[in-house]
Amino acid sequence: MEKKFAQDNLSEDEHIKDKSDFLRGTIKESLQNRLTGALDTDDVKLIKYHGSYQQYDRDLESERKQKKLEPLYQFMVRVRAAGGLTTPKQWLALDKLSDEYGNGTLKLTSRQSFQFHGILKRGLKPTIQAVNEVLLSTLATCGDVNRNVMCNSNPYQSLIHKEVYGLAGEISNYFLPKTTAYHEIWLNKEKVAGTPDFEPLYHHTYLPRKFKIALAIPPNNEIDIFANDLGFIAIEENNKIKGFNICVGGGLGSTFGNETTYPRLADVIGFTPKEKVIEVAETVIAIQRDYGNRSDRRLSRLKHTIDDRGLEWFVNELNTRLGWKLASPRSYQFISNGDKYGWLKGINNKWFYTLFVEHGRVKNEEGYSLKKALSEIAYIHKGDFRLTGNQNLIIGNVLEKDKKNIEDILKKNGVKDHSKLTGLRKSSMACVALGTCGLAFAESERYLPSLIDKLDVIIRKNGLEENEINIRMTGCPNNCARSSLGEIGLVGRAIGRYNLYLGASHNGDRLNSLYKEMLSEADILAELEPIIVAYAQERDMEESFGNFVIRKEIVEKTIRPLQVLK
């Protein structure tokens, strides 16, 4: 058998984890240092496991430097909600916190979490405490652990949703870190003397890198199952769950200029009965823990572990460790990775309203008070709120008689009727990028709406208003908004310059390919217009934009298709 990952030449992050005393570090002391709005260097890494990224306002960077002030450090705080489900009471609490400590907005993320932005160091503890008071948590929403577990949010179509959703929550809880550091630092819990910390699965250096799990119920793939390290595809028979197909090794992040990094979709390797899902997940995580690369973080996701040693090796290792063999994958079919907007009636006879939230940003601005509208709805709403994997929101479990109230509140606050928006806009996603994300090379969320304004002119001129062409933009190749799965993908290279990718499938099972590099806005429009015109005129019936550009050989098909083992 091959050796496990050599422990020499460990990356700096590994040393930090090693000496962190189960994620404590000196976070407590860092929070008390009044001379800086930042944390100590090591704590900046460790606080991720507690659900926060230290960032700074990049718009103010040079002004503050000239003024002899440190960068305006602020924190992103991510709240986990397995499957993206929250109650109206929780919604109201988050809404209030964003005003009290954050920048007055909430971001609904591409992985069904909530994000606060712009929280100052002194606001961190009260924010995290208040999140916990409403029975939500920020623990392990970032860091080298299993993150928020995604699950289709649209229960109206399937009797099995409730069960799958329950399983998502179970997985989410099961893989939480066991350290009590979080409770000591944020919730004022005393560490019980003489009880050593113990991480039965993660061990004291946790995983080599982040780990993402998702569950999907075909034919919907709005959570982009193949972008996850580990995915479970529900196989349904006579309205009962038979079990799950397992897919492993997805991950879209890459680094420009480094060819050993690349986006990769998960391969479907087998089938498991539902009782064994946690066992399978635990074993997959353990393999990644033992074999994942701990010297170069750019090469440390499960996808690299698998590619380094081969898929066959991985399946063998998994079967060996399980002590039983995965069955062959069952057939499944995904139709779309987009959201269906507006009212849909669920099988429980209640109503579900999918609301388009542009790039997931819940905010108030002139003539558009989405945040206010949603808090007003939360006050009267008796159902729930569900985040979709496309940064949108479902107002769920609404009684027939309450539909009008909700519509009125939205209308009164200037939240537009979906029918007026193009399919392109409704199928758009963008990450946060500038001015807070430290990784971004270019604008994304703040810019994409205006680019779509210009593309919409072309779209409407060609009669493609209804076509759901998905367009995704990210400020860097880390790919938070999964631009590699965009039929049109734009990835920031420098301020005002993007790489353009084309040709992803419309259901999330094929990556896009690089079309042109370093394009300005004018270049993007000039490049896309003739392709859109051709699509309007020459497409086959029901042919998606992504499939069209492949058929027309405008770009080559992505080199490595996802594999489904026999």
Added chain:
Amino acid sequence: MDLKKGLERGPFNDRQTEKLSNALSELDSGQLYWLSGYFSGLNYVASTVSPELDNQTIVSTTTVTEVKPEKINILFGSHTGNSEALAKNLAAQAKERGVEVDISDMASFKTRELKNIKNLAVVVSTHGLGEPPVQAEDLHKYLHGKKAPNLSHVNFSVLGLGDSSYVDFCQTGKDFDTILEKLGAKRLAPRQDCDVDYEEEAEAWQKIFLDSIVRTSEEVSNLENLNDVIAPVNGIKYDKKKPFEATILEKINLNATGSSKETIHLELDLAGSGITYEPGDALGVYGSNSPKLVQAVLEATNFDGKENVITHKGEKKLLEALTYDYELTPLSKTTLSKYAELTDNLRLNKILSNSAPVLEYLKGRDILDLLKEEPHKLSPNELISVLRKNTPRMYSIASSQKAVEDEVHLLVSVVRYNAFGRNKEGHCSSTLADRLEVDDKVKIFLDKNSRFKLPKKPDIPIIMVGPGTGIAPFRAFMQQLEVSEKRTPSWLFFGDRNFTTDFLYQTEWQQYLKEGILTKADVAFSRDQTHKQYVQHRMLENGKELYNWLESGAHFYVCGDAKNMAKDVDLALKQIIQQQGGVTLEKAEEYIKNLQLSNRYQADIY
């Protein structure tokens, strides 16, 4: 090859040039090549440095002078860490070849060190579309700015990193290369631009650079001592009566956008003034009145400004006199009295008969309010006769001359308020904030303060309490300590309104702490929480330690607002001595008295 011309460019006198030229001209190129290798080989031999070559003929002695290669300074500006890694590699290579190395990232590099640099290697990447990485921004800006020094004593070479898929490939490296040459530095080896796969090119450049260092070390060693700065003094002694007109070199509002305050950091050029100051001294600054206010006063008095008036500075036009020689704001008691007397105004005389109403009346008013409320027909000379002569404002100096040399730095809080229906501002602070910009001149003079000085003996701990602009002299203290390389325990208490916008000189304090020049700092920001917190609260929280410092002989300094802060700080100090020393109030007062008598409690309050 013209051998003689080449030698003339070298570090030889005429006689040496002549001899060398004669001796070497007989050699063929192969022999010369052999010699070049021989000489560079000699550099590896450890020996004493002997730069005086006057009485020796190099080629005729067998033990040719051997010179240890001069130190190399390596500066890197890195974004992703590649430049840093290459810089460190270069440092290692240089050490291996026996060359002393000083390596630093550009951000923490102190520009005043430039004058001590002989050999400079710059390793810098390019960020975004041809911009310097954050780490390199300041140095890049400094070298391209008006304060850029002459660098004719520097030999340099640049290694640029970039990505050729970008238009402005390696632009920052190119910028440094160009500007260094422009500032007089000599390029030792040509710039190397490296793409994403930089290893080989970088290695080649390293070799060429190090070879040339070793080769030219002799020349370089003779270039020392060229940088002694002699301040030209033209014999004039500047003082309050004869202020120096200093050019404003830099002007920065230190408060960030959104702050409720406006505090201006000024850097003034003292070159040619002969002014020498010490930390703790103050600078007198003359302001002028805002044209808007002057115009309003002229309108209120029905003058057009062209009237002649007799001032304490001779005959002038009224407009000029009102702008530069008198003060229009704030209203002084003397002006009020003179005006009341001149106009025989009953109401004003009544107000003046009692001190409380006078203070109440003066508050927020200026001469224009008075002229409008109690109009009276005045002659131009009568108008100026009631006005206060233009009086300088004193600002504690925020720099140490040892550190900033020909400059002096000030920290000025800009006074703005609304009263009696108009927006008003401080006479001098608004001059600096609104009416003077970089390159303008401002009239200044030195105001010595022997009562606010660092301890004469080293090693004595210092406690510095300076909220708001009170921080100014402590910045001077730190600069002084840094340059003199003295390390004494030091403790700063600073406070202002809001942490994110009002932490004056924040990054400098952080750096002083990091370098150990400042031992400890405690800060209070009054408006960041519901209950206001000030420096005295931080003192009380740290009472035990503060008392221990005093007991170990610490000097206690307080600078800033006299009305509230200094009293609160004094009170806190008393409480600490009472509590920690376990003594009565009287004893604590005596303790403080003793501190004052022994010059261990010094205050610069205003």
